[in-house]
Amino acid sequence: MSTRRGFLLGAAAGAAGAAAGATGARLLGEDEDGIRAGATAAERRFLETAGAAAEFSDVGRLGTHRIVWSLTTTQPLVALTFDDGPTPEYTPRILDALAAVGATATFNVTGYNAVQHADLLRQVVAAGHELGNHTWTHEDLSRLTPARTREQIVRCAEEVEQLVERRFTSFRPPRGELTGSALQICAELGYEVRLWSCTRGPGDSGDPREVARYVGSTPLAGDVVGLHDGIGRGTFAPRAAFAINLSARREVEVRALPEALARLGERGLSVVSVDRVQAAGS
Known part of the structure; x- marks a missing residue:
């Protein structure tokens, strides 16, 4: 069953473009475990990035910090x-x-x-x-x-x-x-x-x-x-x-x-x- 997180992960792999090629489209709709199991090392880096982004999707207004x-x-x-x-x-x-x-x-x-x-x-x-x-x-x-x-x-x-x-x-x-x-x-x-x-x-x-x-x-x-x-x-x-x-x-x-x-x-x-x-x- 497709989940929002699975979609985000698949979309991130697709956004890799040349690095992930057609694999990104293949990953859309798959469950997270399936995505990670079939991913190359390069694709896994994109998946991990997407996962981190999903966890911080509700960041509030934190202003400017140096x-x-x-x-x-x-x-x-x-x-x-x-x-x-x-x-x-x-x-x-x-x-x-x-x-x-x-x-x-x-x-x-x-x-x-x-x-x-x-x-x-x-x-x-x-x-x-x-x-x-x-x-x-x-x-x-x-x-x-x-x-x-x-x-x-x-x-x-x-x-x-x-x-x-x-x-x-x-x-x-x-x-x-x-x-x-x-x-x-x-x-x-x-x-x-x-x-x-x-x-x-x-x-x-x-x-x-x-x-x-x-x-x-x-x-x-x-x-x-x-x-x-x-x-x-x-x-x-x-x-x-x-x-x-x-x-x-x-x-x-x-x-x-x-x-x-x-x-x-x-x-x-x-x-x-x-x-x-x-x-x-x-």
Whole structure:
């Protein structure tokens, strides 16, 4: 029996045009299971897109919300951000390096780590740094249903805000992988979505001096630098090869930070959190 959802799925495959060819017409009227079973990999991507669109067909008026890569400012300010923490391996050393030069930063925390290391989280807040929502367990949002995406974002907010009595105002998606459902949820929560305009540098350098030179010389006023104080999904499989590799990269970043901060200062740039660049205005 034909259903509205089956029609939408079939229509999406038909809209693929050259990619799906005549298959789109064949799919019209079939049930969803039959559609998915007979679809090619390319067709399945269209079907999944249609399914997501159907689930969000009743979106209300959510207004206009920003996605930020960098900021417009005439002030000599650079924003540093640290993702995936807090962790005892990296966060205390980062806090010490920032305090040594009177800098602030934005810490985009994963809720699981924040709860596990609540004292560290409170130290971040007490030192005057900004917090951002970075999901509960650093899942790949592109692989999650809208419901699971909501759980990742909302649970992080509920757990962390209860610990520090401070509301998030921003969200950074893990690995920068932003989906339509995540955008909608952020709009509902009033979050600004923040990405980045500068990283630790190209390649996979294991030399802290090289990373320090890049981070210290590349950003311009208004840039948002993306760094880390945790290892993302590696938190849950610390002995896995990818987690060991991430740990090595994070160690290089942390060791590079004092010199990078010094180089930024020599260029006349002050290091602050994203919200402080915004507050300074243009």
